[in-house]
Each structure stands twice: as C-alpha cells, then as structure tokens.
Amino acid sequence: MTRSSLPVAAVTAAAAALLLAACGGGSTSSTKASSSDSPTGSASATVTAASPTQAAGPTAPKFDLPSDIKVNFDGFDSSDPTKKAALKDATYAATAVVEFTARVYTKEPAFFKRFWTGEHGAEFADSLIAQGKDGSVVTGTFNYYKPVVKTLSTGNLAVQYCEDQRKAYSKDAKTGKVDVTTPSLEDFNLWTLTMTKSSTGEWQAYDHTWQNGAKQCQIA
Template sequence: MKRRTMPTIAVLAATTALVLTGCSSNSDSSDKIEGAGGEASTSPKTPKDSSTAPAKLPDFGLPADVKVEIESDTTGDKAKDRILKEQAEGLMARQRVYVDLDPNSRYLTRYYADEALAFYVSEIKKAKAEGRTITGLYRYYDRKVQSHDDDTATVTYCEDRSKAYAKDIKSGKARKTKPSPEDFIKNTATLARTEQDTWLVQSFRGETSSKECQ
C-alpha cells in the first residue's frame, strides 16, 4: 500500500511549546518535559488504574533513569492490534530519540513521517542546542483505534507525565516540577500505512489537563 499524504492536523505549532517542557503550572517552561501547555489551578487526580498488561515491545535500549509504561490495550481484532503495537513502538522510539538527541535517528524515520517527523527533527535540534534531555517515568494508557482502513488509522491515548522531567546534560540533574493536572494529556495520532506494510505517525495533537485521563 502506498502511504497517503494526510491533511495537516492543526496541532504541531501548538505542540511545539510542549516538547521538553514540563506540565507543572508553577514552574518555568524550560524546566519541564514534553508536555502540552495549559492552565490549571487544582491538584491532579490519581490517573485511572487498569489491569491491562504492559505491551510487549522490542528493547529500545533506554537508560535506567528513563522508564516507559505502555498498556497493551489489545482488542482481539488483528488489524487494530497491529496498529496499536506499532503506535506503542513509536512512543518508545520517541523517548530513545530524546535520549540520543539525534535528529537523523533511524528511530524517527521508522515510526514518524510528514508533519510529525518534521516536528520532532526540529525539537530534537532545539533540545540538543539547549543541552537538555529527558528522565523519569512516562505512562501511556487507554489506547484506542478510533477509525482505520487499509491505508490510514486514528489512535487516541492518555499520557501521564507527572513523573517525567527535563534533565540537564552537563550536570546530569533533573529539573523536577510539582505534579499538576497539565501532566495528563489526551492525544490523537493519525497514522499511515507504508508500502513496506508498516504504520507511521503522520500528525498528532494533544489536550492537556484532560479529565478523561485523570
């Protein structure tokens, strides 16, 4: 299948402020990590628990201080489960790229394309120039394939970054922030199928302080 060029989702410009920034409402944005901006005045609720087992994914070689938890959210539908598996691998790949700070990483080109790829290339270059990487725990849950056909798919999922932080490369110190509702993000990703029968994220958007994800 040839990959289609999808319409741009009006998100990348808004999401630029999210990457390598935290989500606490009382800290400078340079001290935060990959979360979306937004206003909040109350403490976050405990994210919804789930008995779903973690997704079984390849080893992406992340350092010990970067942990990623992704619920498998399998459906029993072969096509949907394939999409969810590759989307989960893309989330792992994103963390690896932020560890390596390599804008030409094969992890990017394997899992991202079009607007999403251009966005991450730009943000990785910025993070590298500013001497920042990532640390902490990233949680992804309630992943659902909302629609799909032979060539395209839309996946929604929750993200918890309450324990994820920016880290100064030179000092090795984490720039910790207080948890806030902004740490809980509802994401929507558009994926496209390639001629090699793989799924790539083309574009995405995120809603911070999502009540659905708290």
C-alpha cells in the same frame, strides 16, 4: 533540517510548543514530550503491555533508552488484528519520542524515522532537535493508557491515548541535574497519532496532535 524543508520559524514554533508541554506543575523550566486529536472507537484490552524495549519478534525495535527512563503501556491490545497491529506500532512511535528526548540529537534516531513519516513527522523531528539544543533532556517514568482506535474514511487509523508524566522530569544533559516538579493536571497529556500503513506493513504516524493538561486523562 531533517526530511523536511520547513522554514526556521515553523520549526522554532513547534519546539516552543513542546517546551510548554509541562514537566509537572510549579516549574517554569520544564521539558516533557507531549501531544493529541480526538477520535472515537475502542481498543479492547486491560492487560499491561510489555515494554517495547523488550518486545518479542525479529523486527521489534530495541530502543536505546537510558537506565533512568521507564516506559509503560496499559491496554494497548485488541481482538481486531488491524487495531492490534496499529496499537503495537503506536507504542513504538511513543517510545521513539521518549528515546529522541532522552538524549541530545543532531539528526533523527533510526526508530523515530521508522515510526514517524511524511512532512509532519519531519517537522516533529526538527522541533525535537531544536528542543535538545538547550541541553535539556527527559528522565523518569512515562505511562501510557486508555488507547482508542478509530478507522478513518481514507483507510488510515487514528490512535488516541493518554500519557502520565507525574514521575517524568526535565534533566540538564551536561550536569545531570533533574528539575523535580510538583505533580499537577499539566502532567496528563492526550495524544492522537494519525497512522498509515507503510510498504513494509508497519503503521507509521504521519500526523499528530496533543493536548496538555487533559482532564480526561487525569488519574489518582
């Protein structure tokens, strides 16, 4: 187990839920990462953000993504400084999930632990480790868009965004065989990260939910 001491049954259930977050329509052996909640509010931006792997700044994470994976963010910006910072760190949290599922890990990668915190973050990590034990990893392109930010009564923030996995697939880590699936509604996911500011000033996800097959995220 990682940071939590969750019972095995809970970890197994969480891993099973992730495995059901489909990798395209028409396949029963898909393994894409997915998640959501439902805040309201708005982050104003229409510019495509640079990949977090190339983000500027001395403390920006340098994710170890395989060459067959691309992660794109659109609109993750705001004129509000607090929302802008939370949106930036939300892109890091999302990329940390992709990094985690791109290879088989036996413990949390450093950036996942940096941008996911608390018992729920630990539970999520355990589920991703369990998911990787069958040798399935992800490949392809992950697109994130339509970010929305809501300020909570606690002073924390909820960041909601869409994910398009139509060009992302499950891959056998040992053989390299890719399970190419037919694009469908199941490729669109709605995530919500509930985020809190850490002692170092970064926004960390301490809880999350997701909706697979989200019609509000479907694009042509």
